[in-house]
Amino acid sequence: MQQDDTILITKIKQSDRNAFKTLFTRYQADLFKYIYYKTLDYSLSEDFVQETFIKVWMKRISLNPDQSVFSYLAAISSNLIRDHFKHLKVREKHQESEKEISTPFHDNPEEVMDYRILREKIHSIVNKHLSDTCRTIFYLSRIEGRSNPEIAGLLKITKKKVENQLYIALKTIRKKLKNPLP
Amino acid sequence: MKSFYRRLINSMTNKAKNELSGKEKEQYNQIKSIWEESGKFSMPKIPDTEKSWLNLQRALRNLESTEQVHPGMADFVFGRRRKWAFAVSFIAIVLFISTIFMFKDSDQVIYSAKKMEQLSVELSDGSKIRLNAQTKVTVPDGFNEGYREVTLKGEAYFEVQKSEIPFIIHTNVGDVTVLGTKFNVQTRNDRMEVAVNEGIVRVTSRVADKDSSVILTAGMMNMSESGEYPGALHVIQFKQYPGWLYNKLTLQQTNLVEVLEEIERRFDVNIRLNAIEDSIKISGIFEASNLDSTMSSLCILIGKAYRNENGVITIY
Incomplete structure (x- = not known):
């Protein structure tokens, strides 16, 4: 049965690992593409997908079932990427501009x-x-x-x-x- | 100016484009090329979902084993970690088994019943297996030549011929071992239900690298979850059990969502539940030989209505 995201998130909040897997299966490809578009780095994108879902699982208690899952995943991954690139050297930035x-x-x-x-x-x-x-x-x-x-x-x-x-x-x-x- | 973007966003027609003046046209073309070129991007092949999921599980397990456990959360976290561990060791077992098959030129036989289908098979030792809808039973090459082992995914009723060689059913939750008897094994996600009609059955699950077993005799059933000790024994409450052999749904405190999944399997339909009715549990015996009568009795029970549109059923 195709459960909608609201039900999935409700189950994940109760630590349902199967629901978490369903969510992962549903969004992994979309999130990967979304992150790859920003980073242009294949293995880095894989890592960020993983990190994002780890965050979701760790913070599952505070998930809001009514929120859009994609925008939640997008927000978490964007923050992770931002933190990651903050550490890159200023010189590289200069070259790019x-x-x-x-x-x-x-x-x-x-x-x-x-x-x-x-x-x-x-x-x-x-x-x-x-x-x-x-x-x-x-x-x-x-x-x-x-x-x-x-x-x-x-x-x-x-x-x-x-x-x-x-x-x-x-x-x-x-x-x-x-x-x-x- | 704003209207140009808007028109573009809403896919502007050629006719509208011809009405633009020279300056406007120029601006339009610029925006159009931005719009078109921005959509051209070569995306690499997406990483394999199943592999990524396994990596994620591994990462979570590592994290949880180093994580500081809050007081009162100890059991919870520990229980979960055991489950992850089980999942990985199970995969290892599967890989091992499939290597054996490869050495044997992979002469295994796979019986599989699709949705809306039931299938009866007789194995070389005379044992009979009846497969419920959406079920797969794998019988390896060399079955009954010193060992009797099969792998089950889904639900099946077994009538095992008496023999000195134990008959073992492997599932993703654990093993069921018998010498000769009639019983039902149902696996759904990571739980397994075993119910015995005749004879003696042993249910084994692997917990923290150790096997743990319970013995079931006729009229008993139990439920196990992967990575957990086998569940407590109960008496089978129904005369005709398992229900699917008699075109019935036998439910005992079953979650509504699981009931709907059974109906989906049995009648090959999709069921949509409009509101979250997750907490509803259902007990009883339903006649399940036809979809409409099953759905209407279920809906009366939960106080809802349903409609069927070409195999898509909506409960509201």
């Missing part, structure tokens, strides 16, 4: 665009300059190809908010492409 400047966005549509570079730049802006919620919604829409109502259902938010966040994402990306300085 230099790379950004060296390949500016062409304002003139007639000019030949290097789409590969554009894609990389968009990816970097999405991950650096969008809020977690905004990035999650943009990711689900563009990378997972989910429709706005689907995203609203998955994250338990309104369709209006999905549209607004996608608008903010596009606006931010366009602005940052024009003015690559952070």
